[in-house]
Amino acid sequence: xxxxxxxxxxxxxxxxxxxxxxxxxxxxxxxxxxxxxxxxxxxxxxxxxxxxxxxxxxxxxxxxxxxxxxxxxxxxxxxxxxxxxxxxxxxxxxxxxxxxxxxxxxxxxxxxxxxxxxxxxxxxxxxxxxxxxxxxxxxxxxxxxxxxxxxxxxxxxxxxxxxxxxxxxxxxxxxxxxxxxxxxxxxxxxxxxxxxxxxxxxxxxxxxxxxxxxxxxxxxxxxxxxxxxxxxxxxxxxxxxxxxxxxxxxxxxxxxxxxxxxxxxxxxxxxxxxxxxxxxxxxxxxxxxxxxxxxxxxxxxxxxxxxxxxxxxxxxxxxxxxxxxxxxxxxxxxxxxxxxxxxxxxxxxxxxxxxxxxxxxxxxxxxxxxxxxxxxxxxxxxxxxxxxxxxxxxxxxxxxxxxxxxxxxxxxxxxxxxxxxxxxxxxxxxxxxxxxxxxxxxxxxxxxxxxxxxxxxxxxxxxxxxxxxxxxxxxxxxxxxxxxxxxxxxxxxxxxxxxxxxxxxxxxxxxxxxxxxxxxxxxxxxxxxxxxxxxxxxxxxxx
Numbered sequence: 001x002x003x004x005x006x007x008x009x010x011x012x013x014x015x016x017x018x019x020x021x022x023x024x025x026x027x028x029x030x031x032x033x034x035x036x037x038x039x040x041x042x043x044x045x046x047x048x049x050x051x052x053x054x055x056x057x058x059x060x061x062x063x064x065x066x067x068x069x070x071x072x073x074x075x076x077x078x079x080x081x082x083x084x085x086x087x088x089x090x091x092x093x094x095x096x097x098x099x100x101x102x103x104x105x106x107x108x109x110x111x112x113x114x115x116x117x118x119x120x121x122x123x124x125x126x127x128x129x130x131x132x133x134x135x136x137x138x139x140x141x142x143x144x145x146x147x148x149x150x151x152x153x154x155x156x157x158x159x160x161x162x163x164x165x166x167x168x169x170x171x172x173x174x175x176x177x178x179x180x181x182x183x184x185x186x187x188x189x190x191x192x193x194x195x196x197x198x199x200x201x202x203x204x205x206x207x208x209x210x211x212x213x214x215x216x217x218x219x220x221x222x223x224x225x226x227x228x229x230x231x232x233x234x235x236x237x238x239x240x241x242x243x244x245x246x247x248x249x250x251x252x253x254x255x256x257x258x259x260x261x262x263x264x265x266x267x268x269x270x271x272x273x274x275x276x277x278x279x280x281x282x283x284x285x286x287x288x289x290x291x292x293x294x295x296x297x298x299x300x301x302x303x304x305x306x307x308x309x310x311x312x313x314x315x316x317x318x319x320x321x322x323x324x325x326x327x328x329x330x331x332x333x334x335x336x337x338x339x340x341x342x343x344x345x346x347x348x349x350x351x352x353x354x355x356x357x358x359x360x361x362x363x364x365x366x367x368x369x370x371x372x373x374x375x376x377x378x379x380x381x382x383x384x385x386x387x388x389x390x391x392x393x394x395x396x397x398x399x400x401x402x403x404x405x406x407x408x409x410x411x412x413x414x415x416x417x418x419x420x421x422x423x424x425x426x427x428x429x430x431x432x433x434x435x436x437x438x439x440x441x442x443x444x445x446x447x448x449x450x451x452x453x454x455x456x457x458x459x460x461x462x463x464x465x466x467x468x469x470x471x472x473x474x475x476x477x478x479x480x481x482x483x484x485x486x487x488x489x490x491x492x493x494x495x496x497x498x499x500x501x502x503x504x505x506x507x508x509x510x511x512x513x514x515x516x517x518x519x520x521x522x523x524x525x526x527x528x529x530x531x532x533x534x535x536x537x538x539x540x541x542x543x
Contacts, residue, residue: 181230191227240267
């Protein structure tokens with residue numbers, strides 16, 4: 001059994017989600033889609049409901065929410081400021097477009113597409129820098145300071161646009177800053193990777209802790225994996241590593257490491273709300289509540305976007321599966337204030353695979369006469385539609401014509417034979433055939449099939465062959481989707497995906513599997529309730 005939180009679909013985007021924002025109180029949220037469209041949702045009766053949208057000039061890279069304003073950074077124009085109703089308040093053009101945004105107490109720090117720094121006030125004013133900064137890879141905030149990490153490994157702390165501290169570069173062959181964060185005392189937490197001098201030597205991985213005001217290195221420690229994420233806690237700071245470990249480092253004199261979570265995959269995001277830890281890694285969210293109980297949530301994509309309210313009562317997450325053959329992944333919602341519960345591990349994906357429930361119509365609603373659409377048709381079109389007959393009525397008319405029920409003039413001759421008016425019979429047949437001609441071909445065929453009672457064999461459709469690139473570990477995530485399989489009579493009951501060895505790997509129409517580099521063949525078998533079955537195969541190449 002697996003512990004988890006209740007998860008719901010918050011929003012159903014139509015394109016990849018590129019940015020996600022949530023107000024501190026949870027009264028409104030925004031998300032941006034790959035076509036540059038920004039959606040604004042407002043809280044109504046406890047539910048975030050899409051209220052309006054705004055079209056950006058290009059792909060949206062970041063969103064920042066502040067009070068009743070929304071700051072949108074796109075990669076063509078630059079920065080746009082919107083009201084909560086989606087109205088444009090002002091725009092500022094930024095050369096090379098926007099790439100990332102970092103909110104500060106009194107201004108926004110923007111990095112453009114060429115890695116250059118720009119400071120913009122929340123009123124749209126541009127703040128002059130005492131020095132130009134380029135090749136910026138990472139930004140963060142530590143108290144009132146803006147922290148910049150450049151490609152060269154240089155790290156700077158700025159206050160109101162002025163550099164107040166610079167960290168000296170270490171290593172003869174250069175280094176890379178893998179993470180910028182802070183601890184509970186507003187000290188800078190820095191993840192560093194030093195390049196090896198000799199081929200075959202191990203690279204140096206370290207964490208450094210700096211007091212910016214005193215320009216003092218407080219602690220340096222070697223670690224076994226790259227530091228990717230860091231956020232402050234009440235006792236120090238959390239570290240998320242490349243090997244999937246989440247560790248709390250105590251900020252006392254010991255700087256002791258206390259393990260918190262083991263996720264198995266690189267940590268993409270860390271969130272700490274009301275004593276609860278949330279880490280996103282691979283296709284999952286891993287959590288640890290205040291009582292030390294671990295839980296897990298599965299997503300349809302890799303949740304690289306994760307936001308939450310101050311109290312954790314509303315948390316949103318989004319991400320894609322990086323597969324062009326699957327549908328867009330939804331934005332999920334859960335609450336850290338709700339109790340965790342136990343389910344079977346195979347049920348973790350139910351929240352995003354449930355089909356939409358529709359309320360069945362009553363017979364009165366189905367067969368009622370509705371003339372609301374009549375104004376959209378001409379008199380000739382209305383007459384044509386009114387003269388058309390349901391399939392069962394037209395077929396009955398044909399039967400009746402053949403049985404002679406429309407021949408009132410028929411009489412029995414002296415020799416016992418029927419004296420039939422052939423002209424009238426032909427006329428009746430012509431009328432019946434004319435009525436059938438008005439029936440859509442699919443309806444007519446379906447009606448005739450119903451008369452005969454024919455059982456049609458279902459058809460399995462395993463999808464198009466796929467050719468994918470492997471990840472760094474030599475494998476790739478593949479979605480096997482047989483949902484296009486069909487049965488005209490709707491009788492499919494069982495699904496089975498079989499690998500080349502003959503082993504069944506799944507019993508659902510759609511499944512996501514991880515396979516190694518090479519050539520693979522999977523067979524989809526479906527069967528209806530009458531025992532009729534068919535199969536189809538798909539070939540997948542991973543290189």
